[in-house]
Amino acid sequence: MLRRGGNSGATGAPGAAVGPVVRDIALWAALAGAALVWFVGHPEPSVALELVLPLAVLAVAIPARRRWPMAALCAVNALCAIGLVHPLTPANAYVLALAVFACLLGAGPTGTRSALLTLGGCLAFDLALCAALGVSVVWWYWTLTIVPLALLVPWLFGRYWQARLALVHGGWQRAGLLERRQRLVAEQARLRERTRIAADMHDSLGHELSLIALRAGALELSPTLTGQDRSDLGELRAAVSDAVGHLRDTVGVLRDDGADRATAPTTESVGQLVDRARDSGVTVDLRQEGSPAPPGLSPLVERAVYRVVQESLTNAARHAPGAAVRVRITHEAGRTRVTVTNTAPEHGRLAPPGSGGHGLAGLRERVEPVGGTLRAAPSGHGFEVVATLPDRPRNTGRDPAPPDDSESARQLIAARRRTRLRLAAEFVVPGGFALLTVGSAAYAAFQLATCVLRPADFADLRIGQGRTEFAHTLPARQFPYVSDSVKSRPRPTGTVCEFYRSNGSLLDQVDVYRLCYDGSRLVTKDVIPGTDG
Numbered sequence: 001m002l003r004r005g006g007n008s009g010a011t012g013a014p015g016a017a018v019g020p021v022v023r024d025i026a027l028w029a030a031l032a033g034a035a036l037v038w039f040v041g042h043p044e045p046s047v048a049l050e051l052v053l054p055l056a057v058l059a060v061a062i063p064a065r066r067r068w069p070m071a072a073l074c075a076v077n078a079l080c081a082i083g084l085v086h087p088l089t090p091a092n093a094y095v096l097a098l099a100v101f102a103c104l105l106g107a108g109p110t111g112t113r114s115a116l117l118t119l120g121g122c123l124a125f126d127l128a129l130c131a132a133l134g135v136s137v138v139w140w141y142w143t144l145t146i147v148p149l150a151l152l153v154p155w156l157f158g159r160y161w162q163a164r165l166a167l168v169h170g171g172w173q174r175a176g177l178l179e180r181r182q183r184l185v186a187e188q189a190r191l192r193e194r195t196r197i198a199a200d201m202h203d204s205l206g207h208e209l210s211l212i213a214l215r216a217g218a219l220e221l222s223p224t225l226t227g228q229d230r231s232d233l234g235e236l237r238a239a240v241s242d243a244v245g246h247l248r249d250t251v252g253v254l255r256d257d258g259a260d261r262a263t264a265p266t267t268e269s270v271g272q273l274v275d276r277a278r279d280s281g282v283t284v285d286l287r288q289e290g291s292p293a294p295p296g297l298s299p300l301v302e303r304a305v306y307r308v309v310q311e312s313l314t315n316a317a318r319h320a321p322g323a324a325v326r327v328r329i330t331h332e333a334g335r336t337r338v339t340v341t342n343t344a345p346e347h348g349r350l351a352p353p354g355s356g357g358h359g360l361a362g363l364r365e366r367v368e369p370v371g372g373t374l375r376a377a378p379s380g381h382g383f384e385v386v387a388t389l390p391d392r393p394r395n396t397g398r399d400p401a402p403p404d405d406s407e408s409a410r411q412l413i414a415a416r417r418r419t420r421l422r423l424a425a426e427f428v429v430p431g432g433f434a435l436l437t438v439g440s441a442a443y444a445a446f447q448l449a450t451c452v453l454r455p456a457d458f459a460d461l462r463i464g465q466g467r468t469e470f471a472h473t474l475p476a477r478q479f480p481y482v483s484d485s486v487k488s489r490p491r492p493t494g495t496v497c498e499f500y501r502s503n504g505s506l507l508d509q510v511d512v513y514r515l516c517y518d519g520s521r522l523v524t525k526d527v528i529p530g531t532d533g
Contacts, residue, residue, distance in 0.1 A: 020063075020066075027062055027100070028055075028058055028059055031058055031093075031094075031096065031097045031100065032055050034096050035051065035054060035092075035097075036051070037093070038092060038093035039051050039093070049082060054082070054094055057076070057078075058076070058079075058097060060075075061076055065101060065104055065105075065108075069101075069104065070110065070114065070115070070118040072101055073098075073102060073118055074118065074122060074125075076094060076097050076101045077098055077122040077125065077126070077151075078125075079094040079097065079098075080094050080095055080098050080126070080147065081125070081126055081129055082094070084126065084129050084130060084133060084135060084142075084143070085129075085133060087509065088509050089509070090135070090138065090142040090143070091142065091146070095147070098147075099150045099153075099154040100154070102150065102151050102152075102154040102155040103154035103155065103161075105118070105155055105158060106154065106156065106157065106158020106159040106160075106161070107159070107162045107165075108158075108162075112159075115155060119151045119152065122147075122151060123143075123151065126147055127143055127144075130143050136481065136483065136509075137444075137481040138509075141440075141441075145440070145441065163418050166418075167416060212280075268306070270305065270329065271286065273306065273309060273310055273313070274286045274309070274313075277313050277317075277325075282317055282325060283323075283324040283325065284313070284325045284326075284327060285324070285325070285327065286327045287327070287329070288328075288329045288330070288331075289328060289329070289330045290331050290332040297336070297391050298370070298392055300370050300393050301370060301372075301390070301393060303366075304366045304367055304370060304372065304389055305329065305336060305338050305387075305389065307362075307366050308338045308363055308366075308374075309327055309340060311363050311385075312325070312327075312340035313340070315360075315383070315385075316340075316342040316383070320342050320343070320344065320345040320383070322345050323342045323344060323345045324342065324343045325340065325341070325342045325343075326339075326340070326341045327339070327340050328340075328341075331391075334390060334391050334392075335388060335389065335390055336388070336389045337386070337387070337389075338385075338386070338387045338388075338389070339384065339385070339386050340384070340385045341379060342382050343381065344381040344382055360374075360385075363376075363385075367387050367389060370389060370390065370393030371389070372387060372389035372390065373387070374386070374387045447480060448479075448501060448504060450475055450476045450477050451476075451479040451500055451501050452500065452501045452503060453475055453500035453501070453502065453513050454473075455502055455503075457474075458502070458527075461473075461515070461522060461525055463522055463523065463524065463525070465521070465522050466520050466522075467521070467522065470522075474498075474500070475500055478499055479499045482499045486512065486514075491514075491516050491524065492518065492524060494518060495517060495518050495523050495524070496516065496517050497514050497515065497516040497517075498515045498517075499513070499514055499515075500513045500515070501513075502527075511528065511529050512527075512528040513525065513526070513527060513528075514526040514527075
């Protein structure tokens with residue numbers, strides 16, 4: 001009943017508009033049933049004015065409320081105003097329809113200001129009609145209490161229901177966003193894993209190829225080889241160098257600067273790595289200084305140390321062939337320091353780094369995520385790489401949790417706040433209004449109930465009796481809301497009149513009894529039919 005069906009025709013689905021039509025028919029049937037029950041239970045009803053016309057107006061207003069909700073509410077309020085011109089009672093069954101339409105107005109897209117203006121306009125119309133008709137106090141009481149309750153309370157409930165639906169819809173939207181983000185994170189994780197594998201291939205295979213090229217270069221200088229052998233070895237060394245370059249270019253295509261650089265476990269130690277480099281012709285001096293390696297050293301840190309040494313040896317073999325390399329590993333104060341220094345090559349200055357420059361960038365991506373630092377710079381005539389790593393990494397490189405101050409989180413908090421405020425208004429505003437209404441209604445009911453003279457007691461009164469003879473049958477108080485027209489009715493000269501109600505009905509017009517006294521003797525008793533004064 002709260003959803004819109006304006007786009008049902010555009011979808012082309014034959015049953016798209018069936019739901020709204022069925023709901024409209026059910027709502028009309030419920031309101032018509034209440035009106036029919038009210039119509040049958042009250043005397044002297046007008047079939048055309050109180051049944052046929054209102055049901056026709058409802059049949060038009062119910063489907064029209066989707067496009068013109070404020071106009072529909074005003075039309076139903078006009079049906080309630082029929083009770084104000086009724087000679088017996090201001091109440092009718094269409095107050096229920098007024099409450100339903102006010103609730104639908106609050107649950108719809110109408111703004112707060114427009115809705116309040118509409119509610120105020122309906123109440124102002126009812127008050128103006130009361131003033132124009134000159135109705136009695138019961139009609140005024142009905143207009144000032146029941147009608148505002150039927151307008152305001154359902155409208156506040158509709159606003160609360162709208163806020164609750166918006167909160168639920170916003171929550172599902174956020175869940176959908178999180179689900180899509182999770183799929184994106186999974187895809188990024190797969191890409192990072194591919195990049196990690198490519199980086200490991202670059203580190204391991206590139207290191208091996210560099211050693212092969214170095215050994216081929218050393219064999220090329222052997223005096224026992226023929227010219228053809230030296231030519232073949234030169235071609236082999238060039239091919240290996242080209243393979244290393246192609247491998248570096250491939251890794252450059254797959255690289256992602258924000259990727260996780262945690263590497264797979266390696267069973268080779270730094271000492272075994274250095275021994276293989278020596279067997280390939282690299283002059284390497286390895287020393288471990290300070291305290292021995294702690295037994296609880298993180299595997300991430302161990303692999304980072306291994307990769308720093310491996311990459312540094314690869315760069316030295318590639319860019320400074322024949323240079324001596326010195327490796328120093330120091331464990332102290334919960335930190336591990338790795339220093340790899342190479343001298344200048346035997347036949348000149350350092351060769352310029354190859355294209356790509358991904359080796360040192362890859363080292364930083366392995367050192368920094370575990371809380372370490374890396375420095376690589378020329379040192380004298382050589383090159384030095386210094387990495388400092390904590391024994392326990394502070395960050396494993398995982399994706400950070402989504403921030404609590406994200407836009408979706410702020411919108412969700414705002415929606416919850418609006419829902420709570422509207423829920424509070426739904427109870428506080430009607431509660432205060434109800435206290436005022438109930439208090440005034442109780443006082444009015446007390447006044448009207450204590451000024452009732454039973455018809456049997458009125459019939460027993462006889463002209464000429466002294467007031468003291470029947471004072472015990474009179475109510476505790478007189479009817480206080482006697483109109484000037486009733487007071488000005490003809491009466492015997494010099495008499496004083498008292499007025500009483502014939503029953504205690506609060507909403508229906510009742511007969512009023514008038515007793516006129518000359519001194520303390522009853523002179524006349526009159527019945528003023530169908531009026532509350």
